[in-house]
Amino acid sequence: MSQRPAPSPLLLFLLMIPGVSSADWGVSYSPSHICALKDSSVIMNCTYTYPTGHQIMKVFWTKGDVKEDGEYPDLSEDPEYSQRLQYLGDKQQICTIRLSHVTLEDSRMYYFRFITYNPDGKWIGHSGVTLTVTDLQVKSPERVTEGDSVRLTCRSSCTLTYRATFIWYRNSQPLTAGIFENQLILGKVNREDTGRYRCGVDGHSYRSAAVQLNIRYPPENPVISISPSGEIKKGDSVTLICSSDSNPPAEIRWFKGGTFVGSGRIFNISKISSDDSGEYKCRSTYEHGEKYSDAVTLNIMHPPRDISVLINGSGEIVSGDSVTLICSSDSNPPAEISWFKENESSAVGSGQSFSALQSGRFYCQAHNQHGSQRSDAVTVTVHHGAGRNVIVIAATSGGLFIIIIIIIIILFIM
Known part of the structure; x- marks a missing residue:
């Protein structure tokens, strides 16, 4: 319901004139409550009435706060509203407005105010429009x-x-x-x-x-990738990555064989050595269980090392027999073996073992694409004594060991 102001003496006089009543003053809002989405435009529909004989001097909307001079502030003069407010009415009976880009701070009551040229002909629609602006x-x-x-x-x-x-x-x-x-x-x-x-x-x-x-979601079976993916040489830096998609992320632990060696999705090995060769697995642990990856093998390539010559043979050796020498080395990939007689440039044999048919100093040389190494020389000496006595002596040039095999064959004792 629209409310009228306190009647002035002139208004009381007008009310006594036939055909003029307080019902001739009023403001109607439709709807009276509006819920609008943030940043949208709002239409506040409004109509107003006033007695015949009055002429409208000013119409405006207000928030209802009274100024010091007793008048209501005009929203169109408020910097917060002036650019967003559009009056769609007239000075006869329509007082509709559009308020654009409404904000949460625009949530409040709004009122329409009109003033006639008669000093006492002022009216405000106190029922107002309640605007509530909401976000989502x-x-x-x-x-x-x-x-x-x-x-x-x-x-x-x-x-x-x-x-x-x-x-x-x-x-x-x-x-x-x-x-x-x-x-x-x-x-x-x-x-x-x-x-x-x-x-x-x-x-x-x-x-x-x-x-x-x-x-x-739980992890699927984890998968290991290796970087770099090609050949791994001694001294390289190698990265193992365990891919195990899950939410939340699973806990990752690394194992070499059955030994725990690290944790985290990425496992780095810097300056890798042959000791790092072996099978690696990662394990993803989730709140409902755990899963292991398939094993990957790190095969570390390196040149021959720890090369030595062993002498194979025991028992009786007679003139015309041979001495078997065996070359031992650690390399990856396996090395090619060549045999040399000291002070001779050409190889006298190849392969892991070599049959020495004569006296001399012999050594082996191991070679792969990553390097080569030679052994210490081994001395093989065959002595022919009287009667068919044969003495074969084999020794390393470093004197690390001496193997003396004395075979005495006495065919005839005179």
């Missing part, structure tokens, strides 16, 4: 696991005055399925449904703040 918020479950059905709700602080068609976005891409009024229903979600969700109203640019929907 997405309500989502706190915990979602792969396979769950999920319901997201687009909420506002009041029920929008106009019928709203809600729209939904995932990572800024519009969604078309599963929308029921202000809800988005996702059936049996999977990890691809993870994303930032927003809601809005069709025909309006405003969007809600984004809500991150995290879909929890």
